[in-house]
Ligand code: SF4
């Protein structure tokens with residue numbers, strides 16, 4: 001009985017290096033996203049870190065825009081816009097996000113570059129994996145892991161730098177939680193991009209599973225043109241290959257970071273990196289055959305049907321675009337009209353009502369004034385709602401530093417004949433002296 005022909009399953013995929021226009025775009029996106037990620041925490045804006053999410057003080061600072069817990073609606077809007085933008089983008093252009101900008105793709109790419117720089121091309125790496133342990137193998141593998149670990153740690157430190165001032169972290173002024181999150185996020189980067197790599201896309205990413213439901217027949221996909229390419233064969237005469245296509249060289253499979261064969265049709269494992277397009281285009285160039293045996297296309301185009309014209313008039317595109325436009329317009333308008341300060345009024349419940357030396361009824365409050373601007377601000381407070389009601393110190397100026405909060409105890413007074421027993425609705429009127437903006441905050445005054 002002959003032994004069954006079982007091919008060994010490769011434990012680790014070592015994709016072959018590609019070059020070409022889509023590879024250049026991918027490299028450009030890696031450079032752009034990493035420049036933004038690593039550079040942003042170092043940027044200063046009005047003398048402070050430009051992007052700083054200060055969780056301890058519940059205060060987010062984004063290029064001069066101060067966001068407090070009351071403003072989290074803007075962050076929620078930003079999340080919704082990001083999600084809808086991704087849905088719209090996926091319907092229009094398929095897995096461009098996965099192929100070019102997803103952190104998993106970008107960091108895996110960087111880890112593969114590190115591996116290639118130390119261990120050589122895909123064949124050399126495969127041979128090294130298969131070789132028995134030796135001093136040379138140990139040295140190469142250790143050096144690779146050390147550089148990957150150093151890069152991952154720097155990534156972790158940068159991530160924490162969005163929450164704790166980066167310039168403090170860089171001089172190792174970090175608390176135990178900063179250290180913990182640096183190690184945690186660094187370890188996470190190393191695990192996801194250095195160890196698991198394409199397995200995250202294949203088995204763990206939920207987006208990979210449900211994005212198919214956003215595709216329609218006009219969505220841009222990477223596809224092999226079977227009409228042109230088949231029947232494939234290494235034995236095709238050169239003249240035939242020049243007009244037909246696939247010579248079954250297998251290079252499109254060798255370059256694939258998820259190890260699939262695009263010629264088997266659209267597969268969820270395809271992350272849309274376009275490495276197979278670059279690879280096949282180079283083969284076609286050598287054969288002097290037209291490029292595009294593997295190309296960006298759509299299901300309709302592959303079947304010879306015309307794309308809907310214009311291709312933006314599709315139900316999903318219209319729905320996602322309308323929602324996006326509505327949310328962006330609303331939140332931008334609200335952000336532009338946002339008051340430059342906020343006030344919370346808290347009644348002192350320990351002493352409901354007391355009498356001043358001159359016989360007036362007196363209530364105590366705490367005014368929490370939040371200056372959301374980047375300049376020091378001065379405010380005056382008046383009170384209204386009862387005849388003759390007034391602040392104990394009329395005209396007193398409250399000063400609050402840039403993007404800071406000041407809690408000020410104040411007393412409000414009213415004559416007993418104007419404030420009979422019970423609770424009376426009053427309003428504090430807080431006016432910014434810098435830009436003449438006024439806020440009214442309601443509260444209550446207890447009479448005797
Ligand atoms: S690279 Fe192109 S020619 Fe080579 S196997 Fe893939 S599809 Fe066929």
Ligand code: SF4
Nearest residue numbers: 256270271273274276
């Ligand atoms: S099939 Fe092509 S586009 Fe899809 S993951 Fe593989 S190389 Fe990238």
